[in-house]
Amino acid sequence: MADGVTTSGTGVLDGLRVADFSRVLAGPYATMMLADFGADVVKIESPSGDDTRAWRPPVDDAGESTYFGAVNRNKRSVVCDLTTSEGLAEARRLAETADVVVENFRPGVMERFGLDEASLRDANPRLVYCSITGFGRGEGASLPGYDLLVQAVGGLMSITGAPNGEPSKVGVALVDVLTGLNAFSGILLALRQRDATGRGSRVDVDLLGSLLAALTNQASGALATGRSPGRLGNAHPSIAPxxxxxxxxxxxxxxxxxxxxxxxxxxxxxxxxxxxxxxxxxxxxxxxxxxxxxxxxxxxxxxxxxxxxxxxxxxxxxxxxxxxxxxxxxAFAAALGLDPVATTTDPVTGRTSRQPATPIHLDTAPAVHRTPPPLLGAHGARWADETPDHDDTAPDHTAPGERTRP
Structure with a gap:
C-alpha cells in the first residue's frame, strides 16, 4: 500500500491484451485507464520514443519527463521501427495477438503500414480497434490534431477568459483528456458488444467531437437560441452568485x-x-x-x-x-480521505513515480497501480509470449481472436 493505493494484484480487465500505438496524451490516457484496471498494455514506440519523453522540464527524481509519466504507468514498452521489415513484422504480430489496438496516427498512416483495422480483421476477428483523430476521417483528416488548436476552433477559447480580455485556453490539455476518456468508454462498450456477438468492432473518437459534446449547456444554449455565448471570466451564464x-x-x-x-x-x-x-x-x-x-x-x-x-x-x-x-x-483531497496519489516502484531498479490516482473506484475490483511508466524499450518485443508481472496465470497461447476472456 502506497499513499492509500494498492500497488499489486489483478483487476477487472485482467487477461485483456492491448497493443498501444498511441502517443502524447489522448490515446495514452485511455490505455493507462485500461492498464489501471488490469489490462496488459504494451506501448509500441519508435526508436526515438513517444514525443512526450522529451517534453521537459519538469522531470522526476530519475530525470524522466513528468508529462510522459502522467499517462503511461502500468505499461510495458517495446521498440518497433515501422520503417524496417523486422520492426513492422513485430508490430503486426503484436496487433494480431491483441484484444485491443489503440492508435492516434494521422488518417492513412496505419493503412500504409498494413496495421489498419481492415488489414487486421481477418487475422483477428475479435479485435477491438480504437482510432483517435483530431477531426475525424473525412474532410478534416489532414488537419493536425493539437489540443490548443481544437480548443480554438471548437469554441472553448471563445468562452474562456475575462469579458474584455483575449480568448484563453484551459490550463491543461483538457480536450485530449476528454477524448481519452471517450476512447476508454468506447473500448469498454466494444468489449461488451464482443461478449454478446463474438466479434470485435471499430471505435472512432475525435478531439473536435469530444469538445463539442463537452460544451454541454453552453452548446445547448447556442443551438437553441442561435446566439453564441461570450466570455464571463469566472462567472456563470445561468447562475448567480x-x-x-x-x-x-x-x-x-x-x-x-x-x-x-x-x-x-x-x-x-x-x-x-x-x-x-x-x-x-x-x-x-x-x-x-x-x-x-x-x-x-x-x-x-x-x-x-x-x-x-x-x-x-x-x-x-x-x-x-x-x-x-x-x-x-x-493536500485537500488527501485530507478528505480520497487517496489522490498513486506511488509506484520499479521492483528491479527501485525507481519510483508519483501520479494522480485513478478516480474510478470499484469495490470488488479496484484499480491497481503496479509499475511506474516504462523506460523506452524496457521490456523487449516478445510480450505476447510472456506472463505479465501482475498476472499469476499461465500465458494465453490460443489463436488470435479465439480468447474467451474479454
Missing part, C-alpha cells in the same frame, strides 16, 4: 445554486436583507442583476480572510472554497 471573489487575503469561490443557499449565504454575510431584495429573490433576477449583486457582496467578503468565510459557509451548507494551487488541491 457563482463566481470568484476576493477576500481579505486571497480568492475564494462561491457556488450558490438555489434560493435556500442564497438566503443562508446572505445570512452568513450579515446581510439577510439581500435575500428579500426584489432584484435578487430568484436566480433569474440575480443573473439579470449580477453587477448590482456583486457590488453588494464585494466589500463584505473583502473584510475577512477567505478561510474564515469558507468555514462559515460550510457550517451553513453554502458551497464555497479556496482557490487552491495544485499542491494544495492534492
Amino acid at each position: 457563482y463566481e470568484l471573489f476576493r477576500a481579505a487575503d486571497r480568492e475564494l469561490v462561491v457556488a450558490v445554486g438555489n434560493y435556500r443557499q442564497f438566503a443562508a449565504f446572505a445570512a452568513v454575510l450579515g446581510r439577510p436583507e439581500l435575500a428579500l431584495d426584489a432584484r435578487f429573490v430568484t436566480n433569474e433576477f440575480r443573473v439579470g442583476n449580477r453587477a448590482a449583486l456583486r457590488e453588494a457582496l464585494e466589500p463584505v467578503l473583502a473584510a475577512r480572510p477567505a478561510a474564515e468565510w469558507v468555514a462559515a459557509f460550510a457550517a451553513a451548507r453554502v458551497p464555497a472554497g479556496l482557490v487552491n494551487d495544485v499542491a494544495e488541491a492534492f
Whole structure:
C-alpha cells in the first residue's frame, strides 16, 4: 500500500491484451485507464520514443519527463521501427495477438503500414480497434490534431477568459483528456458488444467531437437560441452568485445554486436583507442583476480572510472554497480521505513515480497501480509470449481472436 493505493494484484480487465500505438496524451490516457484496471498494455514506440519523453522540464527524481509519466504507468514498452521489415513484422504480430489496438496516427498512416483495422480483421476477428483523430476521417483528416488548436476552433477559447480580455485556453490539455476518456468508454462498450456477438468492432473518437459534446449547456444554449455565448471570466451564464471573489487575503469561490443557499449565504454575510431584495429573490433576477449583486457582496467578503468565510459557509451548507494551487488541491483531497496519489516502484531498479490516482473506484475490483511508466524499450518485443508481472496465470497461447476472456 502506497499513499492509500494498492500497488499489486489483478483487476477487472485482467487477461485483456492491448497493443498501444498511441502517443502524447489522448490515446495514452485511455490505455493507462485500461492498464489501471488490469489490462496488459504494451506501448509500441519508435526508436526515438513517444514525443512526450522529451517534453521537459519538469522531470522526476530519475530525470524522466513528468508529462510522459502522467499517462503511461502500468505499461510495458517495446521498440518497433515501422520503417524496417523486422520492426513492422513485430508490430503486426503484436496487433494480431491483441484484444485491443489503440492508435492516434494521422488518417492513412496505419493503412500504409498494413496495421489498419481492415488489414487486421481477418487475422483477428475479435479485435477491438480504437482510432483517435483530431477531426475525424473525412474532410478534416489532414488537419493536425493539437489540443490548443481544437480548443480554438471548437469554441472553448471563445468562452474562456475575462469579458474584455483575449480568448484563453484551459490550463491543461483538457480536450485530449476528454477524448481519452471517450476512447476508454468506447473500448469498454466494444468489449461488451464482443461478449454478446463474438466479434470485435471499430471505435472512432475525435478531439473536435469530444469538445463539442463537452460544451454541454453552453452548446445547448447556442443551438437553441442561435446566439453564441461570450466570455464571463469566472462567472456563470445561468447562475448567480457563482463566481470568484476576493477576500481579505486571497480568492475564494462561491457556488450558490438555489434560493435556500442564497438566503443562508446572505445570512452568513450579515446581510439577510439581500435575500428579500426584489432584484435578487430568484436566480433569474440575480443573473439579470449580477453587477448590482456583486457590488453588494464585494466589500463584505473583502473584510475577512477567505478561510474564515469558507468555514462559515460550510457550517451553513453554502458551497464555497479556496482557490487552491495544485499542491494544495492534492493536500485537500488527501485530507478528505480520497487517496489522490498513486506511488509506484520499479521492483528491479527501485525507481519510483508519483501520479494522480485513478478516480474510478470499484469495490470488488479496484484499480491497481503496479509499475511506474516504462523506460523506452524496457521490456523487449516478445510480450505476447510472456506472463505479465501482475498476472499469476499461465500465458494465453490460443489463436488470435479465439480468447474467451474479454
